[in-house]
Amino acid sequence: MYEYFQDALRNDGLMQLYVLVSFVDTDTGQESIICKEYKYSNVAVVNREKGFIYPESNFNVKGNIDLKNRKSMVWKQFKDVVGDRTSQEKLHNFICANVTKIDMQGVIPIVENGDLRAIRIIHELQQDKEIQAMTVAVNFNKLNKNLSNPSFIMALIQFLPFNNWGPYYDKNYRLEFDISSSLDITSVQLEIKDKMKNKIFDKTLATSEEVVHYSFYLREMGSIEKWMEVHELCFIVFSHSISKPKGTFTVKDLKLVESNELK
Numbered sequence: 001m002y003e004y005f006q007d008a009l010r011n012d013g014l015m016q017l018y019v020l021v022s023f024v025d026t027d028t029g030q031e032s033i034i035c036k037e038y039k040y041s042n043v044a045v046v047n048r049e050k051g052f053i054y055p056e057s058n059f060n061v062k063g064n065i066d067l068k069n070r071k072s073m074v075w076k077q078f079k080d081v082v083g084d085r086t087s088q089e090k091l092h093n094f095i096c097a098n099v100t101k102i103d104m105q106g107v108i109p110i111v112e113n114g115d116l117r118a119i120r121i122i123h124e125l126q127q128d129k130e131i132q133a134m135t136v137a138v139n140f141n142k143l144n145k146n147l148s149n150p151s152f153i154m155a156l157i158q159f160l161p162f163n164n165w166g167p168y169y170d171k172n173y174r175l176e177f178d179i180s181s182s183l184d185i186t187s188v189q190l191e192i193k194d195k196m197k198n199k200i201f202d203k204t205l206a207t208s209e210e211v212v213h214y215s216f217y218l219r220e221m222g223s224i225e226k227w228m229e230v231h232e233l234c235f236i237v238f239s240h241s242i243s244k245p246k247g248t249f250t251v252k253d254l255k256l257v258e259s260n261e262l263k
Contacts, residue, residue, distance in 0.1 A: 098258035100168070102157065102233070104134045104251065110154035110234075113147045121155060133252035138185075138237050141245045149239065155251075156234040162195045165218060165227040165256070173256045174217045179235075181207035181249035188249050189236040190214075192221075200226045207249060217259070 023032045109119040120137040138153040165173075179188065185207055192201040201221045205214060218227055235251060 098171075100173075100256040101132065102254040102256065104132050104157060104254055106157070107134060108156040108158060110156050112150040112152045113144075115144050115147055115150070117143050118150055119153050119155075131253045133250060135248055135250045136235070136237075137246070137248045138242070139246050140239050140242060152236050152238045154234050154236045156232060157254075158232055159230055162229040162231045165230050166224055168256050168258075169218045169224045169227045172217065172219060172259045174215050174259055175221075175255075176213070176215045176257050177254040178211050178213050178252040179205060179207055179249060180209060180211045182247040183209055184244040184247040185237060185242050185249055187241045189238065189241075191232070191234050191236060192230060193232040193234075194226065194229045195231040196229075197231075200230065211252075215257075 019036045021034045021036065023034070024030070025032075105123055107121055109116055109121055111118045118139045118141075122135045122137070124133050124135070125131065134155065136153075136155045140149055140153070142149050181188065188205045188207050190201070190203045190205055191199060193199055201216070203216070206212070235249070237247070237249065
């Protein structure tokens with residue numbers, strides 16, 4: 001859907017989206033097909049905190065009357081929708097910016113020895129909630145006498161079942177983010193893997209207390225075939241890259257950005 005909006009804007013809103021909906025009568029088995037046409041001008045952004053709700057079957061009436069009332073309530077929500085201009089402008093600006101932000105809210109903590117007490121992940125939003133940041137605190141101390149010290153600690157971003165970054169490759173996108181760390185961490189490893197756990201990209205990132213900006217063109221990181229099934233993106237601290245048992249690193253504004261440069 002994002003790519004449709006993006007292409008529609010690039011073509012002055014002339015692109016059209018066609019949706020085919022199939023209905024099957026369960027009594028007769030007869031199928032009906034409806035084709036709906038949508039233009040960019042048909043898209044209305046609304047600001048509804050609770051979203052659209054499909055009511056449960058909790059009316060006093062029964063049977064077909066119950067179903068009819070429920071349908072009426074559902075469609076009334078859409079009929080009464082009023083476009084929110086501020087949200088519409090935000091969508092327009094977001095699409096035109098040719099930026100795809102990578103969500104870090106669902107990051108998975110991984111500790112090599114299995115003791116998750118060794119990692120703590122803190123999420124924050126900055127600049128009007130549009131820039132995501134995560135701070136990862138690691139502890140390489142021996143927290144369990146029955147376990148050895150961990151050899152690595154990881155913050156894993158997983159795409160299920162996988163993400164196809166081929167279109168981003170075609171349009172010359174680059175992966176960008178800012179990273180900083182406590183003085184005790186000298187580097188963080190960035191690894192990107194496909195759904196078979198094969199490494200697509202493996203890079204040691206030098207880190208310091210000062211924020212460092214990294215930018216990697218997908219076309220320089222591998223062939224397009226490798227980017228068709230992106231399954232994992234992870235930031236790893238190895239025991240040899242930290243001088244003291246404890247430390248932190250922060251990743252901010254992780255995103256894919258289209259470049260106007262020819263490569």
